[in-house]
Structures are given as C-alpha cells and as structure tokens.
Amino acid sequence: MSEIMELTVLEIKPEQAPALYVPNGLDAYLDQIRELATEVPDVTTRAGRERIGSLARMVGSSKKAIEEPGRNYLKILKEAVKPAEEELRRFTKECDSIRDKILAPREEWQQAEQAKKDALQQRLAGLRALADVIDDAGNYLPSTDIQARISEAKAVALDDTWQEIATEAGVAKDATLQKLEAAAIVAKQREDQAAELERLRKEAEEKARRDHEEKLKQEAAESARREAEQKAQVEREEAARREAELKAKAEQAERDRIAAQERAEREAREAQDRTAKLAQEARQQAEREKQAAIAEEQRKAKAAEDERLAEEKRVADEAAKRAANELHRKAIGTAVVNALIANASLSREDAITTLVALKDGLIPHTTINY
Numbered sequence: 541m542s543e544i545m546e547l548t549v550l551e552i553k554p555e556q557a558p559a560l561y562v563p564n565g566l567d568a569y570l571d572q573i574r575e576l577a578t579e580v581p582d583v584t585t586r587a588g589r590e591r592i593g594s595l596a597r598m599v600g601s602s603k604k605a606i607e608e609p610g611r612n613y614l615k616i617l618k619e620a621v622k623p624a625e626e627e628l629r630r631f632t633k634e635c636d637s638i639r640d641k642i643l644a645p646r647e648e649w650q651q652a653e654q655a656k657k658d659a660l661q662q663r664l665a666g667l668r669a670l671a672d673v674i675d676d677a678g679n680y681l682p683s684t685d686i687q688a689r690i691s692e693a694k695a696v697a698l699d700d701t702w703q704e705i706a707t708e709a710g711v712a713k714d715a716t717l718q719k720l721e722a723a724a725i726v727a728k729q730r731e732d733q734a735a736e737l738e739r740l741r742k743e744a745e746e747k748a749r750r751d752h753e754e755k756l757k758q759e760a761a762e763s764a765r766r767e768a769e770q771k772a773q774v775e776r777e778e779a780a781r782r783e784a785e786l787k788a789k790a791e792q793a794e795r796d797r798i799a800a801q802e803r804a805e806r807e808a809r810e811a812q813d814r815t816a817k818l819a820q821e822a823r824q825q826a827e828r829e830k831q832a833a834i835a836e837e838q839r840k841a842k843a844a845e846d847e848r849l850a851e852e853k854r855v856a857d858e859a860a861k862r863a864a865n866e867l868h869r870k871a872i873g874t875a876v877v878n879a880l881i882a883n884a885s886l887s888r889e890d891a892i893t894t895l896v897a898l899k900d901g902l903i904p905h906t907t908i909n910y
Contacts, residue, residue, distance in 0.1 A: 557613035671719035768811030
C-alpha cells in the first residue's frame with residue numbers, strides 16, 4: 541500500500557517525457573494503479589467505505605500526476621510543429637497559385653467559349669420566342685404583330701455566326717415560321733369574325749332604330765287621325781249646338797254651319813293628306829329597306845359563293861356525304877308520300893304538300909326522323 545501511496549505524489553520530469561509519452565509507455569504506471577482495484581474493503585463498515593474513497597482518490601491523484609506533465613509535453617510538441625505547418629501552408633498556397641496561373645489561359649478560353657455558347661443559345665431562344673403569340677388565356681396577338689414577327693423570323697440569316705448550332709437554328713427558324721403562319725391565319729380569322737360580329741351588332745342596332753322610328757311615325761299618324769276625327773266630331777257637335785241655339789237666325793246659322801262643315805272637311809282632307817303622305821313615306825321607306833335587304837342578301841350570297849369557291853376542296857370531300865344524305869331524305873320523303881297516298885287517301889299533290897308541312901314543322905307534335 542505504501543508503494544501505491546507514492547504514486548499519488550509522483551513527479552515526471554520534462555526530460556522523461558519523450559520516453560514515457562509514447563505508445564504503451566505508461567503501462568507500468570497503469571499496472572500499479574490497477575493494483576488498487578485488487579483491494580476489496582468491507583463496504584459494511586465505516587472504515588471500509590472510507591478506504592474505498594481513499595483508493596479512488598489515489599487513482600485520481602495518480603492520473604493527474606501523469607496527465608499534467610503529458611499535456612505540457614503536448615503543448616511543447618505542438619509549438620515545435622507550428623513552423624513546419626506554416627511552411628507547408630505557405631508551400632501549398634504557392635503551389636495552388638502556380639497551378640491557377642497555369643490553368644488560367646485554359647479557364648479563360650473555356651469561359652469565353654461558354655459565353656459564346658450562352659449567347660448562341662440566347663439567340664436561339666429569342667428566335668423560338670417569336671412564336672409565342674398566344675397568352676395563357678388563349679388570346680392571340682394582333683395579326684399585324686404576328687406578320688411583323690414573321691418578317692423578323694424570315695430576316696434571321698442562317699450564316700456562320702450560328703457556328704455549331706446552325707442546323708438547330710435552321711430547324712428552329714422553320715418551326716417558328718410554321719407556328720407564326722398558322723397563328724396568323726387563326727388570328728386573322730378571329731379578327732374577321734369579331735369584325736363581322738360588330739357589323740351584325742351595328743346592323744341590329746340600326747334596324748331597331750328604324751323600327752322604333754317607324755313605330756313613332758305610325759303612332760303619330762294614328763294620333764293625327766284620331767285628333768282629326770275628334771276635332772271634326774267636336775265641330776259637328778258645335779255646329780249642331782249653334783244650329784239649335786240660333787234656330788231663329790237660320791240663314792246665318794246655315795252659313796255658319798256650311799262654313800264650319802267646309803272647314804272641317806278641309807281639315808279632314810288635310811289630315812287625310814298628311815296620313816296618306818306619312819303612309820306613302822312609310823311604304824317608300826319599307827321599299828328602300830326591302831331593296832337594301834335584297835342587296836344585302838345578294839352580297840351575302842356572293843360572299844357565300846366566294847367562300848364556297850375558296851373551300852371547294854372541303855366541299856368536294858363532303859359532297860358524297862351530302863348526296864347520300866339527300867338520297868336518304870328523298871327516299872324517306874318518297875316513303876312518306878307513298879304512305880300518305882296509300883293510307884290517308886290523299887292525292888300525290890296533297891301528300892307532297894303534307895310532307896313539306898311536316899318537314900317545315902308546321903304540324904305540331906310531329907317529326908320526320910332521317
């Protein structure tokens with residue numbers, strides 16, 4: 541036990557450190573400290589429990605006596621390697637700088653090449669972006685703007701400036717032009733449809749205005765007629781009243797009556813003339829509107845004919861289908877006529893008239909299924 545007690549006051553001198561603080565260099569001290577654990581005091585006695593505490597303190601004191609000199613020795617070692625670390629750091633930094641200088645021309649060239657590629661890709665993206673003429677809501681740019689983009693795309697030269705993506709640029713240009721030309725057709729159709737709708741709206745407004753004016757004219761004519769009739773009636777009643785009151789002055793009353801009657805007749809004729817004039821103007825206006833409607837129908841017929849000629853190919857493709865349908869409808873019509881003749885005791889002319897009425901929906905609750 542006295543030998544272990546000496547370990548608690550062990551002192552390691554600096555010159556001993558290099559030989560002790562090496563792999564397994566402290567095993568001799570560990571063996572002596574482990575011997576403390578071989579003692580088994582009686583834990584049931586106070587002295588035994590105090591002995592356990594004393595043994596533990598001996599281990600701690602021994603550890604401290606060996607660890608502190610070792611830590612000091614490590615500090616000395618770390619200070620000793622600092623110059624080497626700094627020299628290595630300086631050396632590696634300088635080597636990195638030399639390497640970077642060597643790589644600089646290649647990296648600059650690579651960056652320049654990448655910049656060229658990026659610029660070419662931006663040009664390519666700009667060329668493709670010309671085809672973006674439809675927003676998220678499906679609205680097209682004005683057809684004039686699309687035509688301007690078509691001109692801009694056509695003006696893109698597929699020269700050597702495109703370098704290695706010249707082929708891709710050619711494909712992008714063709715695709716952009718195809719998209720723009722298709723979009724231009726759709727945009728123009730939409731604009732034409734919008735213009736036609738606006739024209740029809742204005743025509744409807746104009747017709748409503750004319751109808752309103754015609755109604756006002758008719759109401760004015762009717763009002764004038766009623767006013768003339770009422771006025772004539774009042775004057776006749778007034779004449780009769782004056783005749784009754786002025787019976788004694790028959791001659792004067794007769795003259796007054798005749799004058800009043802003549803005036804009433806004249807005013808009635810004037811009212812009739814005004815009414816006839818208004819009616820004549822109304823008929824003339826109706827004739828003008830009729831002629832305008834005929835002209836409009838002729839214009840529409842010409843437009844329909846022009847459209848038919850423009851879509852001749854499509855019409856030709858559908859002609860067979862329509863012909864077959866017409867034959868089918870005629871066959872059904874013939875069957876209906878024959879059935880009416882056979883079952884309803886109708887003449888052929890009456891059966892055909894009935895068929896036309898059925899087709900035109902003039903007979904309620906009946907239909908012909910084709």
